[in-house]
Each structure stands twice: as structure tokens, then as C-alpha cells.
Amino acid sequence: MNTGSPHHEAVRLIQAGGASATAARVQVLRLLLAAHTTASHQTLMQAAMDEARPLDKVTLYRVLDWLVAQGLAHSVTGQDRVRRFSAVPIQHGHAHFECDACGRLFCLADHLGAQPRTPPGFEARQLDVTVHGRCADCTHAGA
Amino acid sequence: MNTGSPHHEAVRLIQAGGASATAARVQVLRLLLAAHTTASHQTLMQAAMDEARPLDKVTLYRVLDWLVAQGLAHSVTGQDRVRRFSAVPIQHGHAHFECDACGRLFCLADHLGAQPRTPPGFEARQLDVTVHGRCADCTHAGA
DNA sequence: GCATGAATGCAACCGAGTTGCACCCGTGCC
DNA sequence: GGCACGGGTGCAACTCGGTTGCATTCATGC
Numbered sequence: 521m522n523t524g525s526p527h528h529e530a531v532r533l534i535q536a537g538g539a540s541a542t543a544a545r546v547q548v549l550r551l552l553l554a555a556h557t558t559a560s561h562q563t564l565m566q567a568a569m570d571e572a573r574p575l576d577k578v579t580l581y582r583v584l585d586w587l588v589a590q591g592l593a594h595s596v597t598g599q600d601r602v603r604r605f606s607a608v609p610i611q612h613g614h615a616h617f618e619c620d621a622c623g624r625l626f627c628l629a630d631h632l633g634a635q636p637r638t639p640p641g642f643e644a645r646q647l648d649v650t651v652h653g654r655c656a657d658c659t660h661a662g663a
Numbered sequence: 664m665n666t667g668s669p670h671h672e673a674v675r676l677i678q679a680g681g682a683s684a685t686a687a688r689v690q691v692l693r694l695l696l697a698a699h700t701t702a703s704h705q706t707l708m709q710a711a712m713d714e715a716r717p718l719d720k721v722t723l724y725r726v727l728d729w730l731v732a733q734g735l736a737h738s739v740t741g742q743d744r745v746r747r748f749s750a751v752p753i754q755h756g757h758a759h760f761e762c763d764a765c766g767r768l769f770c771l772a773d774h775l776g777a778q779p780r781t782p783p784g785f786e787a788r789q790l791d792v793t794v795h796g797r798c799a800d801c802t803h804a805g806a
Numbered sequence: 807g808c809a810t811g812a813a814t815g816c817a818a819c820c821g822a823g824t825t826g827c828a829c830c831c832g833t834g835c836c
Numbered sequence: 837g838g839c840a841c842g843g844g845t846g847c848a849a850c851t852c853g854g855t856t857g858c859a860t861t862c863a864t865g866c
Contacts, residue, residue, distance in 0.1 A: 540863075542813065561853075576815050581854065583813095601744040601822080602853070615779040620788070633776025636758040636792060641799025645763070649779060650791040656784030683832090685844065704822075719846045724823065726844095744853075745822070 526550050537590050547573060548583045552593055552607035558616075558625040560604045596650075598625055615649040621658035669693045680733050690716060691726045695736055695750035701759075701768040703747045739793075741768055758792040764801035 530549040534541040551567045552559060559567070561580060568575040575583075584605055587593035595603045596616050604625045608614075615628040628651070635647050654662065673692040677684040694710050695702060702710070704723060711718040718726075727748055730736040738746045739759055747768045751757075758771040771794070778790050797805065 540812085542863090544814070577853095578816080578855080579814055597740065597742055597744055599740055601740055601746075603744075617781055617785060617787075618791075626782070626785075628779050628781065630779035630781075632779065636771050636773035636775065636794060638760055638771065638773075638794060638796070639769070639799065641802055642760060642769075643797040643802045644760075644794045645796040646794070648761075648793040648795060650793075651779060651781060651785075651787045651789070652791060653781070653788040654786040656782065659784055659786045683843085687845070720822095721824080721847080722845055 526553050529553060533592055534590075537592075539590065544575060544579050544583050545586070547575065548580065549587060549592060549607060552587070552605060555606070558596060558604035558606040558627065560602050562602075564605070596625055598623065599652075615651060617651045617653070617655065619655035619658055620652055621654050621662070624655060626655065669696050672696060676735055677733075680735075682733065687718060687722050687726050688729070690718065691723065692730060692735060692750060695730070695748060698749070701739060701747035701749040701770065703745050705745075707748070739768055741766065742795075758794060760794045760796070760798065762798035762801055763795055764797050764805070767798055769798065 527546065527550055530546045530553060531541045534545050534549060539545075547568060548564060551564055555563070555567075561577070561584070564580060564584075565575060565577060568580075584593065584595070587607075588595055588605070593605050593607050595605050597603050598618055599620075600623055602623075606625075606627055608627050615630060615632055617626040617628055618624075619626075632647050632649050635644060638644050670689065670693055673689045673696060674684045677688050677692060682688075690711060691707060694707055698706075698710075704720070704727070707723055707727075708718060708720060711723075727736065727738070730750075731738055731748070736748050736750050738748050740746050741761055742763075743766055745766075749770055751770050758773060758775055760769040760771055761767075762769075775790050775792050778787060781787050
């Protein structure tokens with residue numbers, strides 16, 4: 521198979537779960553795979569527009585939710601209250617980096633540290649670590 | 664001084680910065696101090712209503728922003744995209760616990776683990792750790 | 807070809823948060 | 837006492853991310 525093509529890679533990933541690879545799903549997943557950082561709903565809308573295949577915003581929300589439910593993407597909510605999505609497969613417990621200057625969110629490869637102790641009775645299930653600061657671009661631009 | 668009275672404690676904290684302790688500021692800070700968990704904007708609106716001293720929502724937003732700017736409160740944005748506020752003084756690097764069942768956010772006393780490694784060029788400034796799971800109330804209710 | 811269900815598109819809606827502006831009220835000055 | 841001034845407050849309208857309801861389209865199995 522042609523794993524070199526982002527399009528076919530997206531189709532392959534979607535069909536791997538036995539689901540039908542509809543145009544919208546393939547397009548969104550392809551855009552997510554192509555994005556180097558996480559992508560917001562708005563970014564994806566714009567990207568779809570740019571390639572002359574505009575997506576309905578509701579369809580986009582539904583496709584994104586579906587991708588997250590399928591484990592093909594994951595979402596992070598930034599400080600600006602905007603959800604951002606990434607096609608990185610869920611490595612449970614990977615950290616994020618949020619740039620305070622440009623607002624972009626990056627997935628970090630590094631694993632997490634120890635989980636903080638929770639009060640008695642509290643049942644911890646997942647750890648969510650976000651590093652705030654400046655991304656390489658903004659550090660460079662500001663220096 | 665009467666540190667036993669939440670009201671006077673709030674007045675003292677506000678005036679410590681040389682600012683005027685207006686009714687709205689004292690009321691909001693008092694409500695925050697009285698809350699055992701973090702409080703959302705809506706919670707505070709309701710609490711103010713309950714004590715027959717309703718607050719304008721804009722005033723509340725402005726007072727909260729002011730309190731955060733003064734370092735008298737801090738805000739956390741949950742997965743539900745709602746900001747929650749706490750009067751706990753900023754101990755840089757304290758973690759939060761977000762209950763997936765009831766949505767409440769708690770401040771954890773425990774310190775954070777090691778900061779994940781960031782890619783080259785990235786400048787880390789602050790670490791934000793949130794544990795997801797079920798709070799004591801929800802664990803108890805669900806069992 | 808046709809029934810069926812999932813996926814899509816459109817419009818209207820919701821809720822958190824913001825902005826603009828008028829008003830109030832305490833303070834300093836004459 | 838009257839008045840200008842400025843910070844704080846209240847109201848209304850707005851923005852924006854996201855959701856819901858519903859009709860339509862499309863793929864799929866029979």
C-alpha cells in the first residue's frame with residue numbers, strides 16, 4: 521500500500537477500525553496528519569477552505585468527535601478555551617506545550633513525571649500535563 | 664485583627680495591596696474564601712444571589728480578573744471550557760484535580776513532579792498539572 | 807430498484823466571556 | 837456647598853466556540 525500518500529494513510533487508518541472512509545473523515549484526518557502542531561477547529565475550517573473543499577462546521581465538529589472516539593485523534597483544551605486536535609495516536613500520558621505568545625499547542629514526546637497525590641476518596645484516572653512558555657518560533661521572534 | 668471573620672479577612676487581603684475594598688470585591692473574595700473547591704463564574708453568581716446581594720455578571724468578571732491580577736485568586740480552565748477560580752494563594756506549581764463526573768475542580772496540595780523535556784528552542788515557564796478522575800463525592804455516590 | 811441507516815448540510819440556538827457606554831459615588835479642589 | 841474627576845458598577849449588545857434539530861444526501865444490503 522501507498523503509505524507515502526497522506527490521503528491513503530488517512531484512508532487506511534479510518535478503515536482499520538472497520539468504519540467507512542467518507543470524504544469528510546479522510547479530509548479531516550489528512551489535514552490533522554499534515555499539521556505539525558495541534559489544529560483548532562478554525563484552522564481546519566480554513567485549511568479545508570484553502571484546498572477548495574470547504575467543510576460544514578457542524579460536520580467538522582462531528583468528524584473530530586468521531587476521530588477522538590475512534591482513538592485516531594485526541595483533543596486538548598487550551599487556556600483560551602479553544603479545543604485543539606492532533607492526529608498523534610494516544611500515548612496515554614504524553615504532555616503538551618502551550619505557547620503563551622501565539623497560543624499554539626504542541627504534543628511533547630516525553631513521558632510524564634509522577635502523579636501528584638490525591639486526597640483520600642479521590643480516584644485518579646488520567647494525568648494531564650501542560651507546559652506553558654514560548655515555542656521555538658516565538659522565542660526566536662522575540663529575541 | 665479579626666481574622667476569624669471571612670468578611671474582615673477579605674477586606675484585609677484586598678487592602679493589603681493598597682486597593683480600595685469595594686463591596687463587590689469583598690463579596691467575591693469572601694465567597695471564594697468560603698468555597699471549598701474552585702468556583703465558577705456561574706457558581707459565584709448563584710452564591711451572590713442566594714445571599715440576596717446579586718452581582719452583575721460583568722462586574723463579577725471584572726472583579727475576578729482584578730483578583731487574579733492582584734494575586735489574590737487564580738483561575739483554571741477545565742475541560743468544559745469554563746474558568747474556575749480559587750482564592751488559594753498562588754503556590755507556583757500546585758496541581759489540580761478535575762472530576763470527570765461532576766466537573767468540579769480541586770486544588771491539590773501536593774507539589775509537581777519533574778517537568779517534561781521540551782523540544783530545542785522551546786522556553787518553558789510554568790507547569791500545569793491536572794489529574795482527571797472522580798472526586799470523593801462522586802466515587803462514593805457511584806459505588 | 808428500493809428501503810434503511812449513517813453521514814452531511816443548514817439554520818437556529820446556547821452559554822461563556824467581552825465591549826461600549828452611561829451612571830453612581832467617593833474624593834479632592836475651589 | 838458646588839463642581840470636576842476618576843474608579844467602580846450596571847445594563848445591553850455583541851463575539852465566538854460549540855451544540856441541537858431537522859431535512860437531505862449517500863452508501864449499502866436486499
